[in-house]
Amino acid sequence: MSTSTHIASTLDHSRQLSRSTDATSFERDFPPSVPTGPPKNIIIFGEMGVGKSSLVNLIAGKKLADTSSKAESCTFAATPHPVTVNSQPFVLFDTAGMNEPQNLSNKKEARDAFVDAAKQAVQLISKLDREGGIALLVFCMQGGRVTRSMQHAYTFFVNVLCNDRVPVAVIATKLETEEDMDGWWEENKELLDRYGVASNGHACITATTGYKGCYQERYDQSRVKVHKLLLELSAGDPYKEPKENWVTRLVLHMRRILPPAFTDRELQKKLVKSCGLTESEAKDVVQSIRKEEKIKKKGGRV
Ligand SMILES: Nc1nc2c(ncn2[C@@H]2O[C@H](COP(=O)(O)OP(=O)(O)OP(=O)(O)O)[C@@H](O)[C@H]2O)c(=O)[nH]1
Ligand SMILES: [Mg+2]
Incomplete structure (x- = not known):
């Protein structure tokens, strides 16, 4: 809805x-x-x-x-x-x-x-x-x-x-x-x-x-x-989704509102070192971000 x-x-x-x-x-x-x-x-x-x-x-x-x-x-x-x-x-x-x-x-x-x-x-x-x-x-x-x-x-x-x-x-x-x-x-x-x-x-x-x-x-x-x-x-069921999706949307948004600060490789490292994601969560997030940003460059939906 x-x-x-x-x-x-x-x-x-x-x-x-x-x-x-x-x-x-x-x-x-x-x-x-x-x-x-x-x-x-x-x-x-x-x-x-x-x-x-x-x-x-x-x-x-x-x-x-x-x-x-x-x-x-x-x-x-x-x-x-x-x-x-x-x-x-x-x-x-x-x-x-x-x-x-x-x-x-x-x-x-x-x-x-x-x-x-x-x-x-x-x-x-x-x-x-x-x-x-x-x-x-x-x-x-x-x-x-x-x-x-x-x-x-x-x-x-x-x-x-x-x-x-x-x-x-x-x-x-x-x-x-x-x-x-x-x-x-x-x-x-x-x-x-x-x-x-x-x-x-x-x-x-x-x-x-x-x-x-x-x-x-x-x-x-x-x-x-x-x-x-x-x-x-607050009477309905609370909203939840896989953590990686949550983090991906958030980092994508932050890349839009804050000046571009990191390469994908650096971002992956920071997500592990500073944000406490596991290696595989960070890798998934960066891959999804790359995919979404490619779609956006081609004029598609993000
Ligand atoms: N007159 C009046 N003052 C209010 C009201 N609500 C909050 N204040 C005052 O506004 C100031 C800021 O209130 P806070 O509750 O700290 O605001 P906040 O949104 O938590 O502020 P940050 O955490 O700094 O973003 C305080 O001095 C409050 O006493 C209100 O309904 N009326
Ligand atoms: Mg406050």
């Missing part, structure tokens, strides 16, 4: 969900349940400073994630945080903020940036591969700020990492001063569409209680909205 078809099939229902935010309706829609299997993995991603770590803390109901981390322009570092929502176990992967990659003119810097990014990305993939795949992507964005560089993060996680096969929730933060937080979505949905940001559901929230708790009520409502969204959209 294509992303847009997949998205269209659940969109209406998720809109209804995001309207009712009181605790009673939450209990009606999601009565207390018993855990139904291993934790589901949710990846929270978005630009730097949009409120990803604050969102983790809002979901958890306590401070798990550090909200003052520094980020680089192209990094795939992710910190896992186990949480429980309505008795269901989840692991929230709080990713480092991602902005557009810088132009690295220095060859050594370009090579280092490539190796760092590849290492972190392969670590993330290996963990997800071992631990049940990906159930849901959460694209965290700052309400009032729709930018081109947010497309970079969206493309990486939705199209490249998950091959358009994982449901996407959009969560817009920092809306506590809006008269109607949910109104933000109606005002911005066409713009998001133009930027290619498709989703299966959304929530317009605040992830801060504010000075002396002045936004506590809106914070509590936000927590209910986010919990509903997560439970609803």
Whole structure:
């Protein structure tokens, strides 16, 4: 199923969900349940400073994630945080903020940036591969700020990492001063569409209680909205695929966004030495990359 078809099939229902935010309706829609299997993995991603770590803390109901981390322009570092929502176990992967990659003119810097990014990305993939795949992507964005560089993060996680096969929730933060937080979505949905940001559901929230708790009520409502969204959209089977396919797509993408840094031979060595792939996994990845890049040069599909 294509992303847009997949998205269209659940969109209406998720809109209804995001309207009712009181605790009673939450209990009606999601009565207390018993855990139904291993934790589901949710990846929270978005630009730097949009409120990803604050969102983790809002979901958890306590401070798990550090909200003052520094980020680089192209990094795939992710910190896992186990949480429980309505008795269901989840692991929230709080990713480092991602902005557009810088132009690295220095060859050594370009090579280092490539190796760092590849290492972190392969670590993330290996963990997800071992631990049940990906159930849901959460694209965290700052309400009032729709930018081109947010497309970079969206493309990486939705199209490249998950091959358009994982449901996407959009969560817009920092809306506590809006008269109607949910109104933000109606005002911005066409713009998001133009930027290619498709989703299966959304929530317009605040992830801060504010000075002396002045936004506590809106914070509590936000927590209910986010919990509903997560439970609803993560209900399907998690997405998983052979690790080599995952890594191939990722390295191909990185070769497009970062300056060409390595020959195929060097890349194979780096995938083993720095990224922890086995010799045969690295060989398969490089061969697939070569094949895909040849197809692309001839004007075919990648
Ligand atoms: N007013 C307001 N501030 C928020 C909200 N969410 C987060 N912040 C603040 O925004 C700043 C960045 O929040 P973080 O949660 O660290 O953002 P992040 O996306 O994890 O940042 P990086 O990990 O550096 O990319 C912090 O000062 C938060 O307190 C919100 O909903 N409203
Ligand atoms: Mg953070």
